[in-house]
Amino acid sequence: xxxxSGRHHPKDGTSNAMKKIEINKDLxxxxxxxxxxxxxxxxxxxxxxxxxMSSPGSGKTALLEKTAAHFQDKFKxxxxxxxxxxxxxxxxxxxxxxxxxxxQIVTENYGSACHLDARMIAExxxxxxxxxxxxxxxxxxxNLVCPAGLYLGEDKRVVLLSVPEGDDKVxxxxxxxxxxxxxxxxxxxxxxxxxxxxxxxxxxAREIKGGIEVxxxxxxxxxxLAEWYQWVDRLVSR
Amino acid sequence: xxxxSGRHHPKDGTSNAMKKIEINKDLxxxxxxxxxxxxxxxxxxxxxxxxxMSSPGSGKTALLEKTAAHFQDKFKxxxxxxxxxxxxxxxxxxxxxxxxxxxQIVTENYGSACHLDARMIAExxxxxxxxxxxxxxxxxxxNLVCPAGLYLGEDKRVVLLSVPEGDDKVxxxxxxxxxxxxxxxxxxxxxxxxxxxxxxxxxxAREIKGGIEVxxxxxxxxxxLAEWYQWVDRLVSR
Numbered sequence: 386x387x388x389x390s391g392r393h394h395p396k397d398g399t400s401n402a403m404k405k406i407e408i409n410k411d412l413x414x415x416x417x418x419x420x421x422x423x424x425x426x427x428x429x430x431x432x433x434x435x436x437x438m439s440s441p442g443s444g445k446t447a448l449l450e451k452t453a454a455h456f457q458d459k460f461k462x463x464x465x466x467x468x469x470x471x472x473x474x475x476x477x478x479x480x481x482x483x484x485x486x487x488x489q490i491v492t493e494n495y496g497s498a499c500h501l502d503a504r505m506i507a508e509x510x511x512x513x514x515x516x517x518x519x520x521x522x523x524x525x526x527x528n529l530v531c532p533a534g535l536y537l538g539e540d541k542r543v544v545l546l547s548v549p550e551g552d553d554k555v556x557x558x559x560x561x562x563x564x565x566x567x568x569x570x571x572x573x574x575x576x577x578x579x580x581x582x583x584x585x586x587x588x589x590a591r592e593i594k595g596g597i598e599v600x601x602x603x604x605x606x607x608x609x610l611a612e613w614y615q616w617v618d619r620l621v622s623r
Numbered sequence: 624x625x626x627x628s629g630r631h632h633p634k635d636g637t638s639n640a641m642k643k644i645e646i647n648k649d650l651x652x653x654x655x656x657x658x659x660x661x662x663x664x665x666x667x668x669x670x671x672x673x674x675x676m677s678s679p680g681s682g683k684t685a686l687l688e689k690t691a692a693h694f695q696d697k698f699k700x701x702x703x704x705x706x707x708x709x710x711x712x713x714x715x716x717x718x719x720x721x722x723x724x725x726x727q728i729v730t731e732n733y734g735s736a737c738h739l740d741a742r743m744i745a746e747x748x749x750x751x752x753x754x755x756x757x758x759x760x761x762x763x764x765x766n767l768v769c770p771a772g773l774y775l776g777e778d779k780r781v782v783l784l785s786v787p788e789g790d791d792k793v794x795x796x797x798x799x800x801x802x803x804x805x806x807x808x809x810x811x812x813x814x815x816x817x818x819x820x821x822x823x824x825x826x827x828a829r830e831i832k833g834g835i836e837v838x839x840x841x842x843x844x845x846x847x848l849a850e851w852y853q854w855v856d857r858l859v860s861r
Contacts, residue, residue: 440678441767442788468795499768529679530737530766549787550680557706
């Protein structure tokens with residue numbers, strides 16, 4: 386009796402919040418399915434994958450321009466760039482290095498989503514020649530909150546925090562740092578003009594995520610880029 | 624018959640996406656209800672309200688520190704500060720000006736939400752003495768995407784874009800700029816160290832939102848603050 390009435394007359398107490406949690410669970414489950422399929426494809430083709438996340442304007446694209454140019458004769462790089470609107474970043478990266486595969490994911494086509502999810506990656510992958518790719522870098526939508534927690538099938542997650550954003554961000558946005566394998570403190574060339582204590586950021590990041598690696602660099606001045614290239618090289622050669 | 628079977632046996636074709644849209648509509652409707660109640664309270668007490676939005680680290684709190692100090696003898700200011708975690712910003716603002724009412728909304732208590740919504744504001748308002756408030760500034764969670772589109776009951780929306788974030792952000796994150804009444808280009812003191820064309824940003828903002836006001840300023844050097852104070856003054860004196 387209980388089960389019958391339960392099936393035909395959902396309790397009035399079913400709140401929107403409860404329904405929302407259910408739907409979110411469904412969506413998260415779907416995301417995991419897409420991510421698992423992506424992962425299989427990456428393994429099949431021997432592609433290493435990095436998911437790069439940060440606020441807007443922390444220097445993701447500038448760093449990728451340098452990275453693409455640095456590695457262009459060494460291995461084959463592909464980039465998927467997420468933005469709400471415009472193809473600007475994918476076009477910038479095509480100019481940065483000969484032979485790079487650079488494709489944009491415009492989330493305007495997905496309800497102006499504030500992050501990339503595994504389905505968007507799955508639907509973009511046919512635009513890339515994975516069999517001719519050693520490293521795929523996914524540049525997420527600029528957002529220090531929402532990209533966290535959505536696994537895309539990647540090997541490593543990198544979070545950028547730029548010096549002008551301030552040294553209080555790790556504790557204020559802990560979720561994304563907790564998931565990162567590597568924290569890049571970017572725009573280190575601006576440190577004299579900003580109040581920013583890198584050792585404080587490093588300590589707070591390690592408090593939140595033991596074992597996180599931290600590098601300081603500037604795509605503009607070139608400081609610290611060698612260590613970043615070594616990190617990438619180790620991942621690809623693994 | 625159709626209605627009976629419809630009630631008892633929802634069509635199998637009801638997808639998660641459709642259910643999600645329904646739930647989102649419900650939530651948006653709920654938000655509008657809370658926002659309308661907030662609005663009534665603000666009108667009743669003659670409080671002007673500004674919703675300030677930007678990426679993390681664009682200088683919202685630094686600007687509010689200056690603003691609070693500037694107006695502390697002129698009118699009564701209250702601030703609600705949204706962050707995922709920590710009370711740091713509300714505490715910073717208490718130090719900035721004697722007598723300021725400064726309260727934190729920690730969205731960890733709301734599923735680590737990436738934005739403020741009208742319900743969070745409604746639940747925080749009892750912590751403020753609205754009858755002793757001329758201007759309420761709501762500092763949203765640092766996020767250039769998700770706070771857009773959620774009306775809190777405010778009079779005006781202000782978006783900050785800091786010079787180090789880059790001059791390509793208006794076209795890449797159009798939604799939030801389309802809703803802004805005022806765009807503040809912040810950290811203008813860093814312009815010599817960054818590639819940033821303010822006139823390009825202004826032109827793109829006006830293309831997206833005709834009639835948007837744009838000011839350039841630096842909370843650090845003080846440049847442009849007078850025009851911002853005039854804007855605030857006009858709003859409060861209206």
